[in-house]
Amino acid sequence: MCAVSSAQNFKYPFQNPKLPVDQRIENLLGLLTVDEKIGMMMDNSKAVPRLDIPGYGWWNEALHGVARAGTATVFPQAIGLAATWDVPEHLKTFEMISDEARAKYNKSFDESQKTGRYEGLTFWTPNINIFRDPRWGRGQETYGEDPYLTASLGVAAVKGLQGNDPKYFKTHACAKHFAVHSGPEWNRHSYNAEISHRDLYETYLPAFKALVLEGNVREVMCAYNAFDGQPCCANNTLLTEILRGKWNYDGMVVSDCWALADFYQKQYHGTHPDEKSTAADALKHSTDLECGDTYNNLNKSLASGLITEKDLDISMRRILKGWFELGMLDPKSSVHWNSIPYSVVDSDEHKKQALKMAQKSIVLMKNDKNVLPLNKNIKKIAVVGPNADDGLMQLGNYNGTPSSIVTILDGIKTKFPNAEIIYEKGTEVADPSSRTSLYQSFLSQKKGEKGMKVTFFNNNEFKGTPANISVNKAGINYNSFGGTQLAPNVGRENTSAIISGVFKSPYTGDVILSPSTSDVYTLFVDGKEIATRKGPDARHPSEFPVKMEKGKEYQIELRHTQKGKYVSITFDVYRKDPVNFAAVRERVKDANVIVFAGGLSPSLEGEEMMVNAEGFKGGDKTSIDLPKVQRELLAELRKTGKPVVFVLCIGSSLGLEQDEKNYDALLNVWYGGQSGGTAVADVLAGDYNPSGKLPVTFYKNLEQLDNNLSKTSKHQGFENYDMQGRTYRYMKEKPLYPFGHGLSYSKFIYGNAKLNKNTINANENLTITVPVTNTSGRDGEEVVEIYVKRNNDPLAPVKTLRAFQRVAVPSNTSKTVELTLSPDSFMFYDEKADDLVSKPGDYTILYGGTSDESGLKSLKLQVK
Template identity: 85%
Template sequence: MKRIVIILCATLATPLFFAQSHYKYPFRNPDLPVNERIENLLFLLTTEEKIGMMMDNSQAVPRLEIPAYGWWNEALHGVARAGTATVFPQAIGMAATWDVPEHFKTFEMISDEARAKYNRSFDEALKTGRYEGLTFWTPNINIFRDPRWGRGQETYGEDPYLTSVLGVAAVKGLQGNDPKFFKTHACAKHFAVHSGPEWNRHSYNAEISKRDLYETYLPAFKALVQEGNVREVMCAYNAFDGQPCCANNTLLTEILRGKWKYDGMVVSDCWALADFFQKKYHGTHPDEKTTAADALKHSTDLECGDTYNNLNKSLASGLITENDIDASMRRILKGWFELGMLDPKSSVHWNTIPYSVVDSEEHKKQALKMAQKSIVLMKNEKNILPLSRSIKKIAVVGPNADDGLMQLGNYNGTPSSIVTILDGIKTKFPNAEIIYEKGSEVTDPSSRTSLYQNFISQKNGAKGMKVEFFNNNEFKGQPANTSVNSTAISYNSFGGTQLAPNVGRENTSAIISGIFKSTYTGDVVFSASTSDIYTLFVDGKEIATRKGPDARHPSEFPVKMEKGKEYQIELRHTQKGKYVSISFEVYRKDPVNFASVREKVKNADVIVFAGGLSPSLEGEEMMVNAEGFKGGDKTSIALPKVQRDLLAELRKTGKPVVFVLCTGSALGLEQDEKNYDVLLNAWYGGQSGGTAVADVLAGDYNPSGKLPITFYKNLEQLDNALSKTSKHEGFENYDMQGRTYRYMTEKPLYPFGHGLSYSKFVYGDSKLSKNTISTNENVTITIPVTNVSERDGEEVVQVYIKRNNDIHVPVKTLRAFERTLIKSKETKNIQLNLSKDSFAFYDEKADDLVSKPGDYTIFYGGTSDDAELKSIPLTVK
């Protein structure tokens, strides 16, 4: 009997034995089907090992030679937080290009840099940490429904169709086209019905109609899943209909896994599960083990956070089974194999991408091209632009004129160089006299004058501050590195880069010290910002302290000083987190002297005012106390008062004023329109934003960007139009009624799709391939567009549809567009396809989008503005 068993086992095992003859375990064999490899690895892993691999900081399994892996990485508009990388315009700026092929090309370049960085970091450490892996939690395809949302800059705007098309392009560019291995993973976030406010996102419960859910908030996610084959979906912090999104029946079970048949990974937003059991947040679950079990059962596979450490307790309590864990693990392990991370390096051709692609000349050129294409010329009275190349004197004024960090937006990388707006203008107009006056800060009614030059490192020492780094948390022993900084202090170790030679990447401390000599009697302001714990001392006296990474604190500390007196300054920093950021400045604050600024620029031929907002004010869950801002969001959409006043003062010169607006969101500028002749929206333009602005000012680039968002006249216009049926008011109301061009009935200041050019385009009468179609047919519209100007230019041809006699649907909605170059005096016939999905709207019986019969109006033109659109009727039977 024993002999028979042995023979049978050998016979059955022969193929497996042959398949793994060169591999220790079958899951290592690249010739086996992926499902077989997954099942083998799943069989080999213990329960504890599985759980250790179900969080973003995936634990190594040494006995199986599986390395540690950090799932969390970012690539919103370039590889982020991982050292040097090409930084393209912020996402909202790339949306303003309306250029799908170039958007795809941009993300191909981003994923090339991503693979190159992974290849190097893994080769060096045989593991990857945070911001070093191949799984990018990009793109953000939430709908920018309200201009107050600080993270709207990360999106592709307010329209579901534009967001869908650009989102799919980003996913395909990131994931590559290899039939076996993905170049990287992309991630559709944040699923779903998520767009602020930031301050209550951990407790907010979104309640909307099914119509708004299916017609506005879900289309982009569906497109990324079904057209883009996105491999990860991130569930949001907030709740929807009473259930947190990461354990939501409707979103995850019924729609994502059910209707859409999504088979990829679901990952939680970071520490979102901790909101389940904390009473100050959702408080929907009694404890960690119940939270972990519920999220897992709703197919949240990977947690960014550590609540899944409690899955063993969930298992022991009978809340889940091993099968529940295995179901998620199969999707997680599939990710490992899809990316080739468990295959021989030579078998994955993406591993041959050289590091030289990072920050390459080709990528730098693309960053400039996208910055140029993103710029929207919103107003150009008297054709002041383009400026003459023989112009004699240009005044450059404003808080954003010489601010390179502003141009990088948020979720950004670190470019090797940045061209500011001031830099760009100086380079573009070498024969003109350039007068630069900052004029004001973005929001602060005081101006800042740096005093860092008044530091010496020690008695009779060099100019600047002494910086000592220690490879421990206690400032003990000899410093690992000592240097003198002649400019304001700024260090960061994002991406695992060293703070300085010989300095470790973790558990460091630093002493930054120097002697400061005051040049006046009064308040000297010290500004400290670090990622961890710090204490600031003046002459040995503690002035300020930050007790931990999450401690809320002011960053400015005024200290009364006497002219001519010297003071010993010391900042002590202790690293507790994995990454370090340290910045330290000293300056004088004085009230803005508007009259003085006016006098200095009054003789200029033109005044370029570079103002707007800053990513230091709008963004993710920020600690900002400035007037008009809260938690990263805006409470007002007006231009900050100090800038409004400065613009009004500049207008008194009688000289042309060109307002270069830098922003991640729409502003209500109605009250400021009289104070500028030109409005040029440059967004947060990335590393080459300043060059792009100068190119447009000089006419070397013909502006062609279009707004992906509506610019309301003021906040009252928006709030007055909002639905009155929601229990929430204003920003917290997620109803679409009155919001965005799709539901707005009033005339905005600048409409969605708006953007001027130095060329002039005239639209002829369009033709449809059929005037009547069935609900399952497509139709083609042919639109003649003529460039009647003397200059070649690009135009974005836009097609909108309206379902007539239906009060429940949008007043019009974008269904097709194409960006095209039209030469001077040329007429182009633009053909655009309207699929049957173009006529799909929510149907209560189907509980989904359904192509609807009826009479439609097809609108077309270069904007969504009714006054400039032409139309043609269509019947769907």
């Protein structure tokens, strides 16, 4: 929204929206100096005041709602959205997200005539990496393990974000992370993925290809890892040969944040000698925009002859095209998206959609003896578990901030107003001890107000006038991941903080002080240093027990110094006691049913995290078992003899084989967003008939996965990227719960399907007509799944999803579902072409409501 006086009075041709975009780009390119161009090639794009070009922050997030930008509607985490298998509703959801995005941009630009981080129109969403291994902590951000499902939902997300206007995009979407990227988190800056080109083309690339060719995604983010020895952001195969070559992609490539710094740091990739060679190589491989600051060295690259100004201009054309596509340099009145009012943010319509998607995402995995739905007149419900009353857990990662959250406990209380609800947290998610927070025992100073005093400085040395002083009454939890401000007037780098308070001990014994920071800190009690962390990479314990006397006051002070890019400061004070399983059992034994809300938490699984818990490393899992303390509590609850319903909150899959005997029903609710608790209660009560399907395989245990992985890779276990033995497409054993599985309160019977032809040419569409009957007494929704098996080809997947459709089927009614399989359905890797090609031969078409072949029917097909 260029600040020009009128639409008819343009100082420069590039400001005229009526001119062709290419002409505007060339005009502006000719006006910019080299320094100005370089300043616009990083995520924090520098303003060019003489040309009326504002500063702009390219970095924004909208994984399942506008993130990190104040109040926004928070839909279920991406893996939960995938479990809906509902492309039309997914598109509608992202149309709402982009409405909120435009409204926020309009407001922020009107107020400041510039946009900073998390205020712009360029969203680094969706994450379409393949969730190849349940140990990956960021798998929750994806659409699961299947390329076709991922592509279908990914294209819908892109179209919802970018809009359908012929001239202006509503926002930019971004396909990330390109490519062969799905953990581990702890070594992503140094990991070199080496896989067959068959796996590359059949598994890791199809979703990216779909978003580029079908979705017209305007940005692609290159990944941290290397592929075949070259970092992804300067990779010949990925960027030059495939993306820009075979796919002829004309949009922007943006680096993952500070990925270029990994090129020249010896402890990471170390493939380049210095910053100037790194910047030059990334630019020549068509990484146009850097998230980071290595491109500040492009002047040195020019001076050394490593690049020319023409190289800069190639990337600048794509960057400037983005400015014009979004209308950011045009008069406000010329872009109709600018009329979206701020009232759409957190609107009633969007809240209803958040609830609908949470309902659709829930997967009923087990329902022995039809324990669910619960009787509406039930007398007593015991709600137990660490996730029952945890609203933050429901938000997942890369989340926004909703105006309100309904927890599972809240939802059950509201849904069953006449029942007695017994609530017992029972345990933490992974800690074998129970914790009782003691934060309420703090005063900011003697005779001060409740809470701790927090003083921030815009320097590393606690000097000068504080940038911000406040009293935090709720608890200490500050995080600047991605550049979020810690507090008003506080910078994003080189900060320090003093967090202090007077603690009055409520008992005699050990009080646990638990600081956790991303950098350097020192912890004092009554002026005595009791803990210190000397650097960002220093290993340190997370808990410090201090013997205290009941009623005595202690002066506590935590001093934090920022050394890295991000700031993370938490400080917990609590009492730890052994979990008394028998006591929990005793308190709930008289309930008619026990609802156990457990699983995992985004505080344990996610992006490159500092986690000190058994079974977790760097944001990933080292075990796929349910945390031991929860397994033990479930076993204790089983001893009551009462029905146990396990409400599983998770962003991945777990190996639950050893726990199956301890619950009657298993309800997978993922991280359900702001309305997750209401959705859970609706399903428990039978007011919503569950219809979600698994987008990932639930293996019986880790051994079932690892024992079948390829042994030819130099990497083993989680670090092995070969697809052999992984996911339903290559797994030959029976898992605990298969991809595509999901029960209902209705019963669906599949009739005999028909193909429009039994023999087709390779370039023809194939139509399959599937009759589905709901034989139950209640309306329901079913997802009809179509799989293709290439016969007599041992290198092809066991089967692969090629079509699906969610359909509503009223009670005691039949519906005929017609689906189309495109010629792409019969394309597989060919070594001579080094690409996917149509493969003639014998095929089996499988159809039903699961990927488990025992639950599928089949038809034979010949492809010429």
